[in-house]
Amino acid sequence: MSVDQATVRRVAHLARIAVTEDEVAHLQGELNAILAFVEQLGEVDTDGVEPMTSVIPMTLPLRADVVSDGFYPERVLANAPAAEDGFFAVPKVVE
Amino acid sequence: MNMHSRPADPKKLIKGATGDWEVVIGMEIHAQVTSNSKLFSGSSTEFGGEPNSHVSLVDAAMPGMLPVINAECVKQAVRTGLGLKAQINNRSVFDRKNYFYPDLPQGYQISQYKSPIVGEGVVLVDTADGQIEVGIERLHLEQDAGKSIHDQHPTLSLVDLNRSGVALMEIVSKPDLRSSEEAKAYVTKLRTILRYLGTCDGDMEKGSLRADVNVSVRKPGDDFGTRCEIKNVNSIRFIGQAIETEARRQIGILEDGGRIDQETRLFDPNRGETRSMRSKEEAHDYRYFPDPDLLPLEFDDAFVAELKAHLPELPDEKKARFVADYGLSAYDADVLVAEKETAAYYEEVAKGRDAKAAANFVINELFGRLNKEGKDIGSSPVSAAQIGAIVDLIADGTISGKIAKDLFEIVFTEGGDPRVLVEERGMRQVTDTGAIEAAVDAIIAANPDKVAQVQAKPTMLGWFVGQVMKQTGGKANPQAVNDLLKGKLGI
Numbered sequence: 001m002s003v004d005q006a007t008v009r010r011v012a013h014l015a016r017i018a019v020t021e022d023e024v025a026h027l028q029g030e031l032n033a034i035l036a037f038v039e040q041l042g043e044v045d046t047d048g049v050e051p052m053t054s055v056i057p058m059t060l061p062l063r064a065d066v067v068s069d070g071f072y073p074e075r076v077l078a079n080a081p082a083a084e085d086g087f088f089a090v091p092k093v094v095e
Numbered sequence: 096m097n098m099h100s101r102p103a104d105p106k107k108l109i110k111g112a113t114g115d116w117e118v119v120i121g122m123e124i125h126a127q128v129t130s131n132s133k134l135f136s137g138s139s140t141e142f143g144g145e146p147n148s149h150v151s152l153v154d155a156a157m158p159g160m161l162p163v164i165n166a167e168c169v170k171q172a173v174r175t176g177l178g179l180k181a182q183i184n185n186r187s188v189f190d191r192k193n194y195f196y197p198d199l200p201q202g203y204q205i206s207q208y209k210s211p212i213v214g215e216g217v218v219l220v221d222t223a224d225g226q227i228e229v230g231i232e233r234l235h236l237e238q239d240a241g242k243s244i245h246d247q248h249p250t251l252s253l254v255d256l257n258r259s260g261v262a263l264m265e266i267v268s269k270p271d272l273r274s275s276e277e278a279k280a281y282v283t284k285l286r287t288i289l290r291y292l293g294t295c296d297g298d299m300e301k302g303s304l305r306a307d308v309n310v311s312v313r314k315p316g317d318d319f320g321t322r323c324e325i326k327n328v329n330s331i332r333f334i335g336q337a338i339e340t341e342a343r344r345q346i347g348i349l350e351d352g353g354r355i356d357q358e359t360r361l362f363d364p365n366r367g368e369t370r371s372m373r374s375k376e377e378a379h380d381y382r383y384f385p386d387p388d389l390l391p392l393e394f395d396d397a398f399v400a401e402l403k404a405h406l407p408e409l410p411d412e413k414k415a416r417f418v419a420d421y422g423l424s425a426y427d428a429d430v431l432v433a434e435k436e437t438a439a440y441y442e443e444v445a446k447g448r449d450a451k452a453a454a455n456f457v458i459n460e461l462f463g464r465l466n467k468e469g470k471d472i473g474s475s476p477v478s479a480a481q482i483g484a485i486v487d488l489i490a491d492g493t494i495s496g497k498i499a500k501d502l503f504e505i506v507f508t509e510g511g512d513p514r515v516l517v518e519e520r521g522m523r524q525v526t527d528t529g530a531i532e533a534a535v536d537a538i539i540a541a542n543p544d545k546v547a548q549v550q551a552k553p554t555m556l557g558w559f560v561g562q563v564m565k566q567t568g569g570k571a572n573p574q575a576v577n578d579l580l581k582g583k584l585g586i
Contacts, residue, residue: 014380016195053390060390065131065167069151070138076150076256086146087244087253090197094245094252 001039002032103315106224107274111346116312118342119319120278121270123307124285125263126295127239128171134238134262135162135205142301146255154260156200161388168262169392171294172212172236173402175264178292178409179231181216183399187235189389192381197254198241206265208383211235212392218268219411220284221429222277229281230269239263258302264295270309270319275338279331282306283433287410291435305329310341312349320345321355325362325369337362341369413438421450430458437472443479448486456486460503481506484513493517495524495573497564526572528579534566535559535579546584553586 003011008028012019019027073086082089108115130140136153153160176183188210191203213234220227241259243252266285272278286304289295297304306329311322323345325337340362345355360369408416410432417428417438431441431454445453461482465475485503488494494502494517502522506513517523525531538559539546549555556577563576 014193014382053385058390059393060164062166062169063137063163065165066137067132067139068137069132069153070136070149073145073147073150075152076147076155082251084248084251084253086148087255088147088197089248089251089253092245092248092250092252093197093243 001035003028003035101271101273104224104273107277108315109312109342109346112350115315116342116346117273117315118275118338119270119311119313119322120272120275120338121309121322122266122268122272122278122281123309124266124268124282125239125305125307126175126266126289126297127303128168128236128262128264129293129295130165130167130171130262132165133260134165134168134236136260138260140261144257146253147257149257150259154200154256156202162205162386164389164392165262168236169212169394170402171262172234172264173394173399174292174406175266175289175294176213176216176234177399177403177406178288178294179213179216179218179234179266181231181234182214184210184212184214185395185399186210186391186393187212188391189236189386190383191386192237192383194381196240196243197252198243198256198259200241200256200259204238204240205386205389206237206383207235210391218281218284218288220277220280222280227271227277229271232267232269234264234266237263237265270311270322275335275342278308278338279335282331282334284410287433291407291409293407299330302329306334308334308337308341310338310345311355312342312345320349321357323355323357323369324359326359326372328362333362333364336364336367337369340367344369407435421445421454423451423454427454427458430462434472440472440475440479444482444486446483448483449490452490453483453486456482456499456503460500464503464507476510477503477507481513488513488517492526492572493523495570497569497573498522498524501569521570523570524572525567525570526575528575531563531567531571531575532579534563534571535576535583538562538566539583549584550586556580556584556586559584 005024005028008024008031009019011031012027077083077086077088080088103115103117105115108117110116127140128134132138133140133151133154136151138151138154139149141149151160153162173183187207189205190208192206192208193203195202211233213231215233216231218229218231220229239258239261241254241256243254245252247253268281272281282304286297286299289304290297295303299305305327308325308328309322310325311320313320323341325341328334328337341360348355359372361372362369413432414425414428417423417431418425421428423431432438441454441457444457461475461477465471470476482503485494485499485506488502489496489499502513502516505511505516505520542562545555545558549559559580560573560576563580564571564573
């Protein structure tokens with residue numbers, strides 16, 4: 001599997017990463033090198049092997065349904081570039 | 096019955112210029128899970144609250160924060176699956192659905208894609224034309240997003256994350272619905288089931304239940320047409336309107352020789368139209384992948400069995416019981432079981448009484464009056480005990496059905512014990528034959544012409560009954576009046 005330059009631009013756009021035209025060729029090379037590296041894993045025979053989801057044998061921990069967090073809007077907004085009346089304020093987005 | 100092969104019902108077709116069209120509808124319902132805290136954090140799910148106060152650093156997606164799943168939300172999803180007679184999957188997986196929007200701080204929604212917690216099920220829906228079976232494709236757990244407000248500032252959108260991370264159940268139906276009426280009946284039934292289960296409050300005004308509606312049209316017998324998805328319709332009435340509007344739009348395009356583009360649309364109830372939401376299909380590339388912060392969700396059969404053992408009686412079973420045990424008509428039973436609270440109220444009235452008489456009074460008098468006032472059973476000024484007392488007074492002959500209506504009105508507007516009111520206001524019906532007889536004799540003596548008429552035409556009897564009732568202030572026992580009149584007039 002390898003990616004062309006159009007795919008590089010598309011992936012960058014989906015990830016909202018600004019990529020200039022002269023970076024595209026370089027990134028294409030890097031992405032293809034990563035893909036080739038990962039593809040080596042395909043050489044291992046994994047027939048009948050359960051996918052491993054954790055390095056330690058445990059199941060998903062569950063927590064009790066109690067309100068134990070929140071009620072600190074000032075902390076939530078502390079890093080916001082802009083806020084208005086307790087809301088995050090962002091450039092107007094209307095679909 | 097396999098709904099995909101269900102023959103087109105001529106009554107449900109839409110007339111077009113080139114012949115009849117069949118509309119095919121599938122629904123995705125987003126139901127907010129009833130829980131105290133969020134799906135993956137300990138902040139409150141309570142509606143309202145100061146902006147960004149019901150938000151933890153997990154919900155705000157601060158770096159390094161990790162999700163831990165709420166056990167109650169898992170139970171609620173399983174309960175709902177059981178209520179939908181659906182396959183429960185003992186192992187399910189959480190995935191990341193990636194997209195950018197200001198009210199989604201993580202940059203992805205944690206959802207379930209390939210392995211949902213609940214698989215195929217079925218909902219029975221009663222319509223005016225009989226019962227239909229609507230297939231459930233799946234139910235999965237996911238996070239809700241925050242709320243963006245666009246109309247408070249000229250150049251800025253304001254974002255409140257209070258709803259961010261609240262647990263939702265997305266309930267996906269099969270494309271088994273064939274008219275806006277069926278779609279509305281389906282959502283109504285699903286809402287009833289959720290409310291019975293206590294897994295979602297079903298409050299559409301607060302956004303606890305929202306529908307995405309998939310609509311396509313076809314000539315009867317053809318394959319499915321290309322569908323459009325109408326997003327976020329938030330009332331049952333609007334669901335009906337959106338389907339009608341969208342079906343007509345698609346028929347118009349097809350009959351003009353055009354083609355339907357698969358796209359997401361928005362229903363504007365003010366303008367009565369649907370319009371395209373996103374121009375770029377690229378926005379739909381969600382790049383799902385398993386969330387590395389969460390292990391697969393696993394539970395054993397005993398966990399499911401325990402939840403199943405404690406499920407409440409559901410509307411279909413309650414209806415069957417009302418029909419079998421109380422002898423109610425299917426229609427009356429339907430009306431009574433639509434809300435759990437209404438059914439409980441009715442059962443309290445019916446206890447130890449004539450169940451049909453109780454149903455008639457509750458449905459005809461109480462519901463009619465509550466509707467007129469825009470109230471529901473929870474805010475009824477009349478208690479089940481008060482209604483029961485009125486039903487008893489009719490049953491033991493103290494008052495007639497007609498007096499009962501007047502008495503009910505007094506109890507509804509002024510309150511009080513019906514038994515005491517009957518005595519205080521002299522509302523007992525007159526069963527004393529002597530008193531009624533005197534009135535009957537007086538009317539007959541005063542109206543010889545009418546007497547001649549009624550003997551020729553017995554349906555005139557109603558006029559005499561009316562006169563006697565008037566004379567006795569409406570308190571004469573109607574049966575006694577009838578019997579006496581018939582005897583004296585020789586009819």
